[in-house]
Amino acid sequence: MPARTCPCGLPADYPDxxxxxxxxxxxxxxxxxxMRSRFAAFGVRDEGYLLRTWHPTTRPAxxxxxxxxxxxxxxVLESTGGSVVHTEGxxxxxxxxxxxxxxxEMEEHSRFVRHEGxxxxxxxL
Structure with missing residues (x-):
């Protein structure tokens, strides 16, 4: 069975x-x-991943x-910070x-932080 393109929008197969x-x-x-991996999780209906990657102070049940x-x-329209050297983005x-x-379609300006690395x-926002 051939691999399918990742829902995140990058030109790669989903498994990789x-x-x-x-x-x-x-x-x-x-x-x-x-953010891309979370969008892909919505696409493949991986609720566990969505919850694991949600900050504990704002995570719903x-x-x-x-x-x-x-x-x-x-x-992806714009990003600020969020690189390997940042703690927020x-x-x-x-x-x-x-x-x-x-x-x-829906548009969102999302905030990300490092939590436990x-x-x-x-x-x-």
Whole structure:
């Protein structure tokens, strides 16, 4: 069975791209990489990964995945900080989805911080 392209938008196969983060074989090195891997987790419905990469002070009990929504494409619009030498960063993105077959999009400016040495999602700005 051929590998499928990663939902995060990078030109790589899912198992070698965000799949390795979802399986726990690697950790995101930058805030943008974490954001992309979280988008991919929405795409493959990996609620466990979403919750593990959410800061404990803002993490909900459930990620709220909607079976009627299919996440189809991601555009990273801007990022600040969030590199391997930073402890905070932001990523502004546009996520495209299908809701019961109807196209839609949402835009968010997200804040990420390092927690216990790893990047985590803190919340929207």
């Amino acid at each position: 791209c965000c799949g390795r983060f979802h399986r726990g074989e690697a950790a995101a090195a930058t805030a943008e990489q974490l 459930r990620a709220g995945l909607d079976k009627r929504v299919t996440w189809v494409r991601l555009e 932001t990523v502004r993105f546009r996520a495209h989805y299908l809701d019961r077959g109807r196209p839609g 790893r990047w985590v999602y803190l919340g929207a």
